[in-house]
Amino acid sequence: KAGVTQTPRYLIKTRGQQVTLSCSPISGHRSVSWYQQTPGQGLQFLFEYFSETQRNKGNFPGRFSGRQFSNSRSEMNVSTLELGDSALYLCASSFGTGLTGELFFGEGSRLTVL
Amino acid sequence: KQEVTQIPAALSVPEGENLVLNCSFTDSAIYNLQWFRQDPGKGLTSLLLIQSSQREQTSGRLNASLDKSSGRSTLYIAASQPGDSATYLCAATLMEYGNKLVFGAGTILRVKS
Numbered sequence: 625k626a627g628v629t630q631t632p633r634y635l636i637k638t639r640g641q642q643v644t645l646s647c648s649p650i651s652g653h654r655s656v657s658w659y660q661q662t663p664g665q666g667l668q669f670l671f672e673y674f675s676e677t678q679r680n681k682g683n684f685p686g687r688f689s690g691r692q693f694s695n696s697r698s699e700m701n702v703s704t705l706e707l708g709d710s711a712l713y714l715c716a717s718s719f720g721t722g723l724t725g726e727l728f729f730g731e732g733s734r735l736t737v738l
Numbered sequence: 739k740q741e742v743t744q745i746p747a748a749l750s751v752p753e754g755e756n757l758v759l760n761c762s763f764t765d766s767a768i769y770n771l772q773w774f775r776q777d778p779g780k781g782l783t784s785l786l787l788i789q790s791s792q793r794e795q796t797s798g799r800l801n802a803s804l805d806k807s808s809g810r811s812t813l814y815i816a817a818s819q820p821g822d823s824a825t826y827l828c829a830a831t832l833m834e835y836g837n838k839l840v841f842g843a844g845t846i847l848r849v850k851s
Contacts, residue, residue, distance in 0.1 A: 628781075657839070667827065667841035680838055714781055727772060727829075727839075729781040 626651065628717050628730035636736045642703040645733045649696050649717030655679075655725060656698040658690060661712040661732070670713075673698055674721050702735075710737045741765070742830055744842035751818055752850050759813040759845045761828035766806045769831040773802050773813050775824040776844070782827065786813070818849045 629648040637643050649656050657672040657680075669682040673692035690700040696717075702709055712732045718725030745760045761771070770789050774782040786795045786802040788811070794803040801814040811828060825844045832840050 630781075659841075666843050667829075669838045669840070680836060682838060716782075726784055726787040727782075728784060729774075731781045 628715060628728055630713075630715055630730035630733050632733060633731065634734050634736075636738060637705050638738050639705055639707060641705050642701060643705060643735060644699055644701045645713055645715075645735075647698045647700075647715035647717075647730060649698070649715075650728055653717035653719050653728070654696055655718045655721050656692055656696065657716050657718075657727070658698070658700050659714045659716070660684075661714060662710075667714070670700065672721070679721060705737045707737050710735060741832060741834075741840045742828060742842040744826075744828060744845050746845060747843065748846040748848075750848045750850065753818060753820060755818050755849075756814070756816050757818055757847075759815070759826050759828075759847070761811040761813070761830075761842055763809050763811075763830045763832065763840075765830075765832045765834035766809055767833040768806065769833065769837065771802075771804055771811050771828060771830045773800075773811075774827045774829065776827060777824050785826075815847075818847075820849050820851045822849050823847055 631646045655674045658670040661667045672680045676692045687703045692698045712734050714732045716727040716729045741764050743762045772787045773785040776782050788795050788804040799816040804811045825846050827844045829841045
């Protein structure tokens with residue numbers, strides 16, 4: 625069965641712009657979580673959605689937001705981009721919630737902010 | 739304070755060697771711990787998931803153990819191969835941190851042929 629699909633894979637934006645990233649989970653998975661990976665901070669949890677509800681949120685500013693649709697697909701949005709937002713953004717899906725389910729990751733969306 | 743710590747940061751071994759990667763966490767109240775591998779520029783591949791009620795999990799040449807009382811997990815790789823070269827990450831769902839998944843910084847493994 626198809627894995628977790630993230631689009632776009634690569635994108636370049638300038639400071640002040642906004643960006644929307646998309647994640648399609650494995651069929652049947654209801655939980656989607658998002659992570660930011662940078663060389664300096666490593667992998668950091670952004671938020672988790674389960675059945676269209678945000679269940680948990682990491683320590684990121686309000687410029688980072690997300691949502692989940694009824695088909696479990698999820699989007700995350702970053703507004704007023706800053707240079708420090710350049711990172712690999714990964715999403716993961718699981719059948720159960722993040723508390724118990726094995727996570728399956730997509731290939732990521734690499735964002736460069738100029 | 740680093741909630742999840744991985745030692746060593748990097749490891750280089752000859753092919754065929756058995757090796758152990760270490761992961762320690764600050765909160766004994768965990769829901770689960772998961773080991774991943776990441777190839778350069780790629781996403782994460784799940785290797786093993788250990789629930790808090792379990793002591794170990796095995797998959798092929800990989801064995802992961804969990805000791806909640808000491809706050810430690812180990813990933814044992816038997817008969818290492820060049821294809822095992824990657825970054826290995828452990829991640830724990832910690833109650834102290836709002837049930838969020840917390841990642842270690844990873845161990846970069848190179849297996850020389």
